Amino acid sequence: MKFISFPRREWNYIKRELRKRGFSTTVRCCKEPGKYKKGDICKTPWGDLIKIASVKRYKQAESIPTWKKMDKKMKISVKIGEIYGNSKWDYIRYKLKK
Numbered sequence: 001m002k003f004i005s006f007p008r009r010e011w012n013y014i015k016r017e018l019r020k021r022g023f024s025t026t027v028r029c030c031k032e033p034g035k036y037k038k039g040d041i042c043k044t045p046w047g048d049l050i051k052i053a054s055v056k057r058y059k060q061a062e063s064i065p066t067w068k069k070m071d072k073k074m075k076i077s078v079k080i081g082e083i084y085g086n087s088k089w090d091y092i093r094y095k096l097k098k
Contacts, residue, residue, distance in 0.1 A: 002035075004042040004050065011046055023053065023095040027064055029081025033057065033088040041097055049097040058089045065091060 006014060006026065017024040028035065036042070040052040058064050061078050070078065081089050 001049075002040055002042045004036065004044060006045060008045075011044075014044075015046065015048070018048070018050070018096050023093055025066055026092050026094070027066070027078055028090045028092060029078060029085040029088065031085070033085060033090045036090065036092055042094070050094040051097045052092060052094050054093045056091045058091055059087055061087075061089060064089055 004026075014024050036052050036055060038052055038055055042050050042052065044050060061067060061075075061081065064078070067075070067078075078089065081087065
């Protein structure tokens with residue numbers, strides 16, 4: 001089983017999203033594009049198991065569906081992918097594993 005990390009400041013938001021909407025999303029760049037595949041089961045830092053529902057690759061950060069919802073820190077983090085991730089971002093949708 002894979003482990004998937006998230007910034008600690010996002011944990012409560014993600015947990016609420018999973019319980020309220022049944023899914024959440026994340027963006028992976030740098031060394032992580034290609035790491036997660038549809039169907040993968042991953043353990044979160046707070047102990048939940050999630051199932052990867054879909055993975056879509058983007059080559060422009062501004063094309064990521066949640067770009068406009070990201071705060072300044074998130075956008076800075078994502079833009080690092082231009083330098084260290086060869087301008088590749090995986091937009092991952094996941095849900096709680098039942």
